[in-house]
Amino acid sequence: MTSAHHGARVDLSKLTKRFLGEQAAVHDVNLAIGAGCFMTFLGPSGSGKTTTLNMIAGFIQPTEGSVRIDGQEVSGLPPNKRQLGMVFQQYALFPHLTVFENVAYPLRRRRISEELVRRQVGETLKRVHLEGLAVKYPSQLSGGQQQRVAVARAIVYQPPVLLMDEPLGALDRKLREELQLELSRLHRDVGSTFIYVTHDQEEALALSDRIAVFRDGRIEQVGTPQDLYADPACLFVARFLGESNIILGRRDADAFVSRHKQAFAIEPAPSAMENESALLIRPESMRISGDGKLAVESSLSATVTDIVYLGASRKIILKASVGGDDLIVRETSGQYSDIRRGGEVLVGWNRRDAKLIRAT
Numbered sequence: 001m002t003s004a005h006h007g008a009r010v011d012l013s014k015l016t017k018r019f020l021g022e023q024a025a026v027h028d029v030n031l032a033i034g035a036g037c038f039m040t041f042l043g044p045s046g047s048g049k050t051t052t053l054n055m056i057a058g059f060i061q062p063t064e065g066s067v068r069i070d071g072q073e074v075s076g077l078p079p080n081k082r083q084l085g086m087v088f089q090q091y092a093l094f095p096h097l098t099v100f101e102n103v104a105y106p107l108r109r110r111r112i113s114e115e116l117v118r119r120q121v122g123e124t125l126k127r128v129h130l131e132g133l134a135v136k137y138p139s140q141l142s143g144g145q146q147q148r149v150a151v152a153r154a155i156v157y158q159p160p161v162l163l164m165d166e167p168l169g170a171l172d173r174k175l176r177e178e179l180q181l182e183l184s185r186l187h188r189d190v191g192s193t194f195i196y197v198t199h200d201q202e203e204a205l206a207l208s209d210r211i212a213v214f215r216d217g218r219i220e221q222v223g224t225p226q227d228l229y230a231d232p233a234c235l236f237v238a239r240f241l242g243e244s245n246i247i248l249g250r251r252d253a254d255a256f257v258s259r260h261k262q263a264f265a266i267e268p269a270p271s272a273m274e275n276e277s278a279l280l281i282r283p284e285s286m287r288i289s290g291d292g293k294l295a296v297e298s299s300l301s302a303t304v305t306d307i308v309y310l311g312a313s314r315k316i317i318l319k320a321s322v323g324g325d326d327l328i329v330r331e332t333s334g335q336y337s338d339i340r341r342g343g344e345v346l347v348g349w350n351r352r353d354a355k356l357i358r359a360t
């Protein structure tokens, strides 16, 4: 591969898919994916991620709405005319072809000279660290190596858009993390627009420039990983991205009153948020104390039910004394407070760390 090139912009407008006799699997999805963006579709099973990706790929025709690639409507075009690279689980390697020939396949279909094929395949295999395995057959490779071949085959002709559906789903955790790093690096080097489907929130946070969170065939929220984590619009997004402490109740002027009639100070919020009925505090913003002293703006008493060591940090699981809600606190190694399982403690937070959100 010679120079880095630029990805294409992808626009989904009012995209809807109704399978025969079913409710809409995808409903009125509007999304602008910038050129060169790493966009992830994240959501639970059945939320419409794969159906949306398949409409971009051209394997499924939308019932309504449009897909545009660099401004051009592609709904009438078959998959092979859309200039897309694809790494789908069902899109397996050819078992009777060597690694080299698997990766060369898209180039051969484009009638590129043998010399250029050798060069491009060689460079692509190097890029995914497979240069030593060119003459092997897929059955002689590990799962991770096969995935790399699939990625190499998808990027060998530098498609403006690369679609990936759970490409690392079948791999063990360590290998998955390794390949995540490689995908990030590839995205930077190759410059294509990546559209990536996963239900793994850590993977989404680690890889993406932007994440679209799917729920029941709709997009609930779109943003950078930081935005979605720090400012989820609703409980669904908050719970899907990271762990949370959720207090249900209602807003009352400058305070939030829980279902259990406890009042907590909140930041001034716009009146549009008048009816939001949940308060979100991330576990790392929670403080905890075993001796009844805690220098924070809001606090409540709780009992420690579990302490889970995680290496660089630990998680403390608690039950609130009033109402019995589950709470969770995360402490970083070196800053552990003096508490024990079964102990009565005080947990609390500062009001800037408590976000008012929609309780749905």
Ligand SMILES: Nc1ncnc2c1ncn2[C@@H]1O[C@H](COP(=O)(O)OP(=O)(O)OP(=O)(O)O)[C@@H](O)[C@H]1O
Pocket: 019, 020, 022, 025, 043, 044, 045, 046, 047, 048, 049, 050, 051, 052, 199, 214
């Ligand atoms: N060919 C089909 N015919 C009928 N219903 C379908 C078809 N394909 C998908 N669906 C339905 O559409 C909805 C969305 O499915 P989709 O595969 O897009 O979800 P997903 O978010 O990708 O889930 P997963 O992570 O499990 O792949 C589901 O309710 C599914 O049952």
